Amino acid sequence: MRIGDYKESYAADEAVFVTSTSRFWLGVxxxxxxxxxxxxxxxxxxxxxxxxxxxxxxxxxxxxTGAAGQISLGHAAFVGIGAYTAAVLTNRFGLSxxxxxxLAGLVSAFFGVLVGAPSMRMKGLYxxxxxxxxxxxxxxxxxxxxxxxxxxxxxxxxxxxxFGLDVGSEFGFYWxxxxxxxxxxxxxxxxxxxxxxxxxxxxxxxxISAELMGINLFRYxxxxxxxxxxLAGVAxxxxxxxxxxxxxxxxxxxxxxxxxxxxxxxxxxNILGAxxxxxxxxxIPEVLQTILKFFEGYFPQAMAYLYPLQTVVFGLLIVLFLxxxxxxxxxxxxRVKAYFRLWPFKH
Amino acid sequence: xxxxxxxxxxxxAVGGVYALIALGFVLIYKATSIINFATGEFMxxxxxxxxxxxxxxGMPAIPSFIVVMAGAGLLGLLVERTILRHMLGQPTISxxxxxxxxxxILTGVAEMIWTSDFKSFPPxxxxxxxxxxxxxxxxxxFWGFVVAMTTVAIFALIFKYAxxxxxxxxxxxxxxxxxxxGINVRSMFTLAWIFGAIAASIGGLIIGNIGGVQPNLGGIxxxxxxxxxxxxxxxxxxxxxxxxxxxxVENLAGGYLDPLVGGGAKNVAPFVVLVLILMVRPYxxxxxxxxxxL
Numbered sequence: 001m002r003i004g005d006y007k008e009s010y011a012a013d014e015a016v017f018v019t020s021t022s023r024f025w026l027g028v029x030x031x032x033x034x035x036x037x038x039x040x041x042x043x044x045x046x047x048x049x050x051x052x053x054x055x056x057x058x059x060x061x062x063x064x065t066g067a068a069g070q071i072s073l074g075h076a077a078f079v080g081i082g083a084y085t086a087a088v089l090t091n092r093f094g095l096s097x098x099x100x101x102x103l104a105g106l107v108s109a110f111f112g113v114l115v116g117a118p119s120m121r122m123k124g125l126y127x128x129x130x131x132x133x134x135x136x137x138x139x140x141x142x143x144x145x146x147x148x149x150x151x152x153x154x155x156x157x158x159x160x161x162x163f164g165l166d167v168g169s170e171f172g173f174y175w176x177x178x179x180x181x182x183x184x185x186x187x188x189x190x191x192x193x194x195x196x197x198x199x200x201x202x203x204x205x206x207x208i209s210a211e212l213m214g215i216n217l218f219r220y221x222x223x224x225x226x227x228x229x230x231l232a233g234v235a236x237x238x239x240x241x242x243x244x245x246x247x248x249x250x251x252x253x254x255x256x257x258x259x260x261x262x263x264x265x266x267x268x269x270n271i272l273g274a275x276x277x278x279x280x281x282x283x284i285p286e287v288l289q290t291i292l293k294f295f296e297g298y299f300p301q302a303m304a305y306l307y308p309l310q311t312v313v314f315g316l317l318i319v320l321f322l323x324x325x326x327x328x329x330x331x332x333x334x335r336v337k338a339y340f341r342l343w344p345f346k347h
Numbered sequence: 348x349x350x351x352x353x354x355x356x357x358x359x360a361v362g363g364v365y366a367l368i369a370l371g372f373v374l375i376y377k378a379t380s381i382i383n384f385a386t387g388e389f390m391x392x393x394x395x396x397x398x399x400x401x402x403x404x405g406m407p408a409i410p411s412f413i414v415v416m417a418g419a420g421l422l423g424l425l426v427e428r429t430i431l432r433h434m435l436g437q438p439t440i441s442x443x444x445x446x447x448x449x450x451x452i453l454t455g456v457a458e459m460i461w462t463s464d465f466k467s468f469p470p471x472x473x474x475x476x477x478x479x480x481x482x483x484x485x486x487x488x489f490w491g492f493v494v495a496m497t498t499v500a501i502f503a504l505i506f507k508y509a510x511x512x513x514x515x516x517x518x519x520x521x522x523x524x525x526x527x528x529g530i531n532v533r534s535m536f537t538l539a540w541i542f543g544a545i546a547a548s549i550g551g552l553i554i555g556n557i558g559g560v561q562p563n564l565g566g567i568x569x570x571x572x573x574x575x576x577x578x579x580x581x582x583x584x585x586x587x588x589x590x591x592x593x594x595x596v597e598n599l600a601g602g603y604l605d606p607l608v609g610g611g612a613k614n615v616a617p618f619v620v621l622v623l624i625l626m627v628r629p630y631x632x633x634x635x636x637x638x639x640x641l
Contacts, residue, residue: 071440118622121629124439125382125580129572130625133618136569140615144608208639253569257447264444308458308562315451322445323433 016189037174045170047286052177053238054278056184058262059271060231063188065260066269067197068224069204071128074115074135075259078229080142080251082108082236087155087246088148097160097167101180101237108233109226111138116225120218123207135253142248154247157240173242180238184231188271191227200224204269261314265321267328276329284317285310352482354602355595360488362594364553367495369574369586370502371546377519377581378539381431382439384446386547387568388453393419393548394555394564395457398466408471415552416545423544427537435536450565458562467559491553498549499587502542506583515539519581570597573617577624579634588632593617 007013017023037045061075082104089095089103115134119127142149149155159168160176167173191197199220202210211217240246258281266277288310295302321328372386383389396418400411426449434442472490476483506512517525518535525532551560554567574593578585600616630636 065440069438069440071443118625118629122625125443126576126625126629126631128439128443129576130622132569132572133622136615136618137622140611144611146609257451260440260444260447264440268440305459308455308463311455311458312452313455315448315453315455318444318448319430319452322437322441322448323430326437326441 014193033178037171042170045174047282049170049173049177049242051279051282052174052181053235053242054259054262054282055181055275056238057232057235057259058266058274058278059184059188060228060235061259062263062269062271062274063191063200063231064224064228066263066274067192067204068200068221069207070116070119070123070221070224071260072131072228073128073253073256073260074131074138075228075232076251076253076255077135077138078108078112078232079236079239079255080138080246080248081111081229082233083240083246083250084142084149084155084236085233086237087157087240090157090160090241091155096162097176097237097241098162100241101234104237105230105233108236109230112225112229112232113222115229116222119221119225132253135256139248139251139253142251149248152247154245155240156245159244160241167241168244177238177242180234184234185271185275188231188274192271196220196223201269258314261318265317265328267330270328270330272333273328273330276333280329281314281317284313288313349481350602351599354598356479356482356484357488358595358598359591360484360492360594361598362591363492363495363499364550364590365570365574365594366587366590367499367553368547368550368568369571369578369590370499370583371543371550372571372575373578373581373583373586374502374515374546375539375543376575377583378515379431379435379536381434381442382446382580383543384443384568385426385450385453385565386543386571387565388450388457389419389422389544389547390551390554390568391457391560391562391564392422392453393544393551394560395461395466396548397552397555398461398468398560401469402466412552415548419544419548420541422548423540423542424537426544427540431540432536450568454562454565461562463562465559465561468556471556487557491557495550495553498546502546503583511538515542570614570617573621576621576631579631581635582631582633585631585633592620596620 012018017026036048040048057075057079060078061072064070064072064075085107086100086104089100090097095103115131118130122130143152159166160173161167162176165172167176192201199210199215200223202213202215203217203220203224207217239250243250262277262281263274264277265280266275267273289306292302292306292309325332368386368390371389372383375381375383393415396415397411400406400414401408406414430445430449434445472486474486476486477489478484506516514525514530515535515538517528517530518532522532525535551564555564570593574589575586576589577592578587578589597613597617601613604612604616624632
């Protein structure tokens with residue numbers, strides 16, 4: 001058991017994973033992630049892929065809302081911008097997935113900065129409503145800029161390839177998602193350890209104090225918007241290459257709320273929280289479906305309640321977590337670990 | 348010109364209803380600083396209660412109306428006591444998300460009870476359209492406007508003269524001072540939720556009467572945000588004016604821009620105006636600029 005900090009070098013002080021135990025379990029996790037696709041069927045791989053995409057988007061929102069404290073109701077719109085950018089770049093210019101990923105992120109980041117620009121004068125609820133306006137306005141463009149976005153019918157793209165390898169199947173795409181998730185998580189974690197990340201947290205905790213300490217509020221808020229929507233754009237690029245088609249219906253306000261719910265249920269401002277939250281919120285509808293399928297034997301019309309039940313459970317999870325566990329799944333997990341570390345002793 | 352006047356009048360009529368719903372929103376915000384994303388769902392529940400009373404039970408309009416107000420008040424009370432009271436003083440994001448969660452719960456429950464099918468009301472008002480000069484106004488719109496404005500006026504009178512209303516204003520102004528004057532601040536919070544829910548449900552009733560009711564009726568609640576932000580979150584007068592601006596803007600956009608862009612301008616125009624106004628006046632047209640101290 002670890003009972004003190006005995007660091008003798010800067011390298012030890014800067015390490016992300018401090019103990020050898022955590023490094024060991026991280027290794028185990030990677031091995032399991034590498035074995036998983038060979039064991040799992042098509043459906044599980046599909047779930048893993050959409051979970052991975054949700055994780056990338058949630059990590060992005062976690063930087064803006066969790067770390068910098070700016071509530072965004074327009075995150076799905078940025079995912080959408082990334083997805084449409086990727087689709088257009090692939091279809092019209094024949095760019096490959098590996099080029100599209102950063103480009104989609106950059107285009108999305110550009111629009112993120114645009115939406116973040118009013119934060120120079122506004123904050124709190126007023127800024128939150130501006131992002132809602134952005135969501136509505138972008139959605140309008142997705143539907144009505146038909147020459148670019150294909151209108152309601154949307155766009156279709158060819159299965160993606162990387163260096164000539166076909167990654168269009170669920171199995172192939174799993175590796176793409178996995179690599180992007182690992183890069184995004186590492187990047188998020190490292191941002192929090194830099195001057196920029198610390199500035200985000202200072203702004204969240206008390207913006208006026210942060211300004212007095214010499215943090216340029218406007219500039220850092222724009223950074224937060226840019227980084228967050230960059231990750232959203234990357235997630236969007238993954239999304240379109242995974243589903244191979246997009247329509248405006250994929251990016252409604254409800255999707256933005258789902259991302260917010262992920263980081264709240266997981267634990268605001270916490271990288272692991274965003275990951276847990278994304279996994280949890282993606283799996284819940286499937287779990288509900290399984291439960292209802294089980295009850296279908298007893299109540300034949302049980303499946304008719306699937307959709308409203310999902311809506312209720314979704315809302316209930318948000319409310320219950322906020323009232324009883326505001327720090328989310330990450331905090332719960334910490335408590336479980338702390339309990340077992342000393343088990344069977346209480347203190 | 349006639350087309351313009353037609354759009355203008357229906358804009359004003361719809362704007363009156365928006366003003367009423369926004370009033371419910373501002374009441375809650377002023378008293379408790381909670382931004383209620385479930386306003387639209389309160390509307391929807393109000394409309395469904397009315398549907399249940401008048402169509403399923405077969406009650407006449409006036410008693411159904413009273414049941415709607417009682418039911419909405421009860422809902423407001425319940426929500427405040429069970430959920431929102433825990434959230435007082437929490438960060439903005441928690442408050443925003445808890446009301447979003449609430450709206451999701453209400454939508455789901457409504458769909459379970461009343462299914463997702465479209466339900467329409469029996470005609471509430473005289474069918475004959477109202478004719479002013481050359482203008483013909485749909486009777487539903489006209490009477491809806493009348494009901495909405497009457498309700499707004501009643502609320503305004505309560506706030507101006509009734510003891511309860513003055514106490515609520517005092518609470519919104521300064522909680523500490525109200526406490527020391529013997530006002531029960533907590534019950535004022537509850538009352539704000541009850542009033543807010545009633546205002547929203549009457550609005551829902553009117554909208555349901557115009558276009559029928561469905562679980563996603565609550566989506567109209569999103570339009571309340573341009574309304575209240577335009578007026579400034581904490582100004583009742585601003586909310587009423589904002590309601591009219593949004594009603595007129597969306598009708599004009601629907602009439603003139605929709606043919607050009609192929610539909611949808613009606614819903615997006617209020618948000619464009621919202622962004623433009625916030626760029627110039629970051630606290631809305633009538634909102635109070637908060638002075639912050641460390």
